[in-house]
Amino acid sequence: MNPVPAAKIQFLPEDRAWIADRIQEVLASGQLTLGKYGAEFERAFAAFCGVRHAVAVNSGTSALEILFRSLGIEGKKVIVPSNTFFATAAAVVHAGGTPLFADMDPGTFALGPETVKPLLGPGVAGIVTVHIGGVVSPRMPELAALAREQGLWLVEDAAHAHGSAWGSTRAGGFGIGATFSFYPTKVMTSAEGGMIVTNDDRLAEESRIYRDQGKKSFAENAHVRMGYNWRLSEPHAIIGLKHLERLPAMIADRQAIAARYDRGLRTFQNLEPLAVPPDGVCNYYKYIAVLRRKTNRQELKKVLRERHGVSLAGEVYEAPLHLQPVFAKFARGPLPVSEDLCSRHICLPVFSGMADEDADRVIRALAEVVG
Numbered sequence: 586m587n588p589v590p591a592a593k594i595q596f597l598p599e600d601r602a603w604i605a606d607r608i609q610e611v612l613a614s615g616q617l618t619l620g621k622y623g624a625e626f627e628r629a630f631a632a633f634c635g636v637r638h639a640v641a642v643n644s645g646t647s648a649l650e651i652l653f654r655s656l657g658i659e660g661k662k663v664i665v666p667s668n669t670f671f672a673t674a675a676a677v678v679h680a681g682g683t684p685l686f687a688d689m690d691p692g693t694f695a696l697g698p699e700t701v702k703p704l705l706g707p708g709v710a711g712i713v714t715v716h717i718g719g720v721v722s723p724r725m726p727e728l729a730a731l732a733r734e735q736g737l738w739l740v741e742d743a744a745h746a747h748g749s750a751w752g753s754t755r756a757g758g759f760g761i762g763a764t765f766s767f768y769p770t771k772v773m774t775s776a777e778g779g780m781i782v783t784n785d786d787r788l789a790e791e792s793r794i795y796r797d798q799g800k801k802s803f804a805e806n807a808h809v810r811m812g813y814n815w816r817l818s819e820p821h822a823i824i825g826l827k828h829l830e831r832l833p834a835m836i837a838d839r840q841a842i843a844a845r846y847d848r849g850l851r852t853f854q855n856l857e858p859l860a861v862p863p864d865g866v867c868n869y870y871k872y873i874a875v876l877r878r879k880t881n882r883q884e885l886k887k888v889l890r891e892r893h894g895v896s897l898a899g900e901v902y903e904a905p906l907h908l909q910p911v912f913a914k915f916a917r918g919p920l921p922v923s924e925d926l927c928s929r930h931i932c933l934p935v936f937s938g939m940a941d942e943d944a945d946r947v948i949r950a951l952a953e954v955v956g
């Protein structure tokens with residue numbers, strides 16, 4: 586019996602051939618960065634998200650730092666969830682700001698208005714929310730209204746949420762700007778890469794300046810911002826362009842596996858899947874389920890792997906950021922919901938191309954081990 590991996594990247598043979606042909610073309614032309622494929626990837630991604638601008642960069646981490654630099658956060662405070670990946674808060678620090686860690690809304694694993702309110706005060710410039718696991722909180726309009734009332738901007742770190750939505754708005758369209766990651770574990774990949782999306786002309790222009798060494802324009806050598814080399818190469822853009830075309834089908838595959846899990850876990854006593862809001866679309870970057878009883882997660886993962894050949898995916902997240910040593914100086918006391926739920930959830934394997942029988946095996950293994 587083949588093991589069930591935690592995740593798998595799918596590039597169909599015809600897509601690999603399409604990508605290889607175009608990489609041959611750019612190798613022959615010598616146009617290897619900031620060329621026509623990068624521009625096409627940007628146009629297609631902006632259209633997919635329903636926004637006016639997209640700026641392609643070399644990672645989700647650089648997308649965050651560029652957006653924060655473009656917003657001007659030096660010397661300012663930024664409210665970020667403690668339950669997120671290192672880069673969300675690290676980018677605030679790299680751009681000269683101070684992260685204020687907020688607790689999570691247990692219903693979505695993300696920020697809620699009531700977890701943000703205690704942190705509002707002088708010096709706060711904005712709020713960053715993260716669509717954990719691809720779930721867009723139904724409270725996004727409330728969060729956006731709170732930001733507006735307070736004169737703050739709202740940014741989405743949408744690294745998990747390509748194609749996710751709430752109501753008629755796709756991830757990337759709720760705030761002043763949003764960032765995406767195309768790291769290989771994500772729902773779509775460009776090998777490495779990231780994207781900034783926005784409806785704001787100035788932010789888009791600033792982002793283009795920052796990503797290319799702070800140069801006023803591609804052709805001019807006037808450096809007007811403290812930029813960096815954050816450019817995306819043409820081979821990466823070509824890979825991303827093809828995966829973007831496949832994204833709706835890949836999301837549908839993930840949703841079908843998730844629906845199977847939803848049905849299979851219905852009778853479980855100790856495992857409760859994180860519900861997707863009725864008006865929401867989830868891309869199932871992760872299938873999150875909460876353990877009702879305190880369970881040794883490391884031991885559970887080991888038993889599933891060794892006895893059942895099932896690898897669970899990485900948590901979102903194993904520990905909240907305010908407990909990470911490097912952020913200790915920004916921590917301001919316990920965040921009980923994040924600390925509890927970070928320690929008490931698991932993520933089931935889900936990927937495009939996963940066989941139904943493998944999902945059923947995961948359910949059977951969990952029934953035996955967790956129940």
Ligand SMILES: Cc1ncc(COP(=O)(O)O)c(C=O)c1O
Nearest residue numbers: 644645646670672744766767768
């Ligand atoms: C929430 C979140 N933000 C930012 C990033 C950073 O993206 P990248 O790995 O492309 O730099 C990731 C992914 O790894 C992430 O999960």
